Amino acid sequence: MTPYDIFPLQHLGDEFIGFIVLLALSSERLLVIMTILPATADNVMKGPMRSGAAAVWCLFVAGGQQALMPQLHGAFLVITCAKEAVIGLVLGIAASTVFWAAEAIGTYVDDLAGFNNVQMQNPSSGTQTSLMATLFGQLTIASFWMLGGMTFLLGALYESYAWWPLGSFDPVPAPLLEAFAQARIDMLMNMVARIATPMMAMLLLVDLGLAFVSRSAQKLDLMSVSQPLKGAIAVLIVAVLAGSFVSEMRGQISLAGLAQQIKQLAGH
Template sequence: MLDIINLSSIPVFLLIFVRVLAFFSTVPLFSYRTIPTPFKIGFSFFLALVMFYTVDSSDVLIDDMFLFLLVKEAIVGLLIGLLAYIILSAIQIAGGFIDFQMGFAIANVIDPQTGAQSPLTGQYLYIIALLFLLSVNGHHLLIDGIFYSYNLIPIESFIPFEDGTIADFVITTFNKMFVIAFQMAIPIVGCLFLVDVALGIIARAVPQLNVFVVGLPIKIFVSFVVILFFLSLYIVLAKSLFETMFDAMRGLMQLFGGA
């Protein structure tokens, strides 16, 4: 505790605390509204306290650039957590595709975790994905990510923005996110497309049948059956999504560190 009481070590601890707090304010699971803000601050404080003794701070200079180091630490924590959150939002996008075909596009619900509107199916799949992430100790991997980020992004260095590789990396990650969302939605959307084709054939063959009245319940029933059938495939895609999320976080840390 003598190092913490020493005034010369407080700026270094503040740098670590800013990165950890910024990371937990945007990363999935830890950034939700249902988690109290005092808990986030306290958890970040004690984690930064543990990390303070493991981070090499011998090259940190307390001079006029210290304020820019604080801003850099906040940007690093925010962007790493935000990238993970954006990739995980592929589940919500896939749910939006499914709901649009099911006829549930107008029936959005308020997500209590984020305070934003989300599709019904997307919220259902999102909860399953979060439970799956917790069951495989994915939250431990998130904490490990910010803990070992100092090996890739030294506390005393700045982010290199010369060649635009960071922007290219973010755009590529966005493309992967939309591809995974399409892969999650295509089994259900494809089956519903076939249902639409069948209803169109029935409407031409039996004009007396009102397909607009019959079609919506049929599409909802088929959607539930297909979702139940493809749930195991969805778990595999969710695993691929989490691997993409962790790889993207690692790649962004390497770019921030100049690797």
């Protein structure tokens, strides 16, 4: 090999390194989403697997952004990394709301049944949560994968590059961010109230029934069996309404409307 042959190889190596940097930058948005999303969290998908999946899914995104390779250094690279992380954070919060609502519903049911002091390790998050919260969380994660939620999530992600291009620094107006945050909170509270209200009514009727019976037969200490009875009824209600929960929340669990929500946030 002559010295003249080294320069093309060196140029090829620089191009390869530049493309790897571009690929890492292109996959950052999805990687942040997958880190926040309970269905792809650390205990569900380990770090190397999650990083590899994000790189594969964003490979053709990087292929279409090769014009940015000469600019990927210095302040431009730092600012772009920060911007991509913020966009991924917003998309991750938008996609994770339904999972947080499911766990909140389970926690609320356990509070009403009196079993909130019984905690177990959540296999998806690794934190201590109540029994029903863990059950609802796992049900939502399983439904997300079975309903093709990842397909809708990737569709929304790819469309977001049209609204927020990789090399663009156009800010999102503050009123839109405020409206987005308020809509996420409203959606969370609405889902919790809509799903947990029938369970709350049933458990309240159990308490009222036992109170009336105890007042009529004061020698019977029926209130001591109130908590086990409410726990059994709560499990029965969850078993009966699990299918209705998935059917009612099908659109939110599969993230079918996520792209439209993000489009509104982007002002398009």
